[in-house]
Amino acid sequence: MYRFKGFDSAECGDNMSVLETVINAWMEAEHPRIRHVCQSMRGEHILLSFVYEDTRELEQRVATSAQTGVTGGYPRFFDDELVDERPTSPRIPATPPPMH
Known part of the structure; x- marks a missing residue:
């Protein structure tokens, strides 16, 4: 599940060092898998927004999927030794025939 986290430089007195420390502390504590970052301005303040997945x-x-044998939320239904008994169809050529 994706989550959202925002940081406002106004909360840090617009001190970039403090803002970096706050963000780094969040990253070290939560270990988020960040999917999207956005930086924008709100007046004189910087807003940093993160869309992330909680790694826990x-x-x-x-x-859970390893215990149940379910991968990606779907059961495994392909058998490695399954033989396709359908008749073979003619192959599509790799290059199209020349146009006249």
Whole structure:
């Protein structure tokens, strides 16, 4: 599940060092898998927005799927030894025939 987190430089007195420290502390504590970052202005202040996945939730889903044999939320239904018994169809040529 995607989540949103925003940081406003106004909350840090517009001190970039403090803003960096706050963001780094969040990243170290949460270990987010960041999917999108946006920087915008709000008057004289900088807004940083993150769309991320919570890695703990992601790890939990992976662990659950490994236990149940379900990958990506879908059961595995392809058998490696399954033989396709359908008649073969003519192959499509890699290059189209020349145009006249």
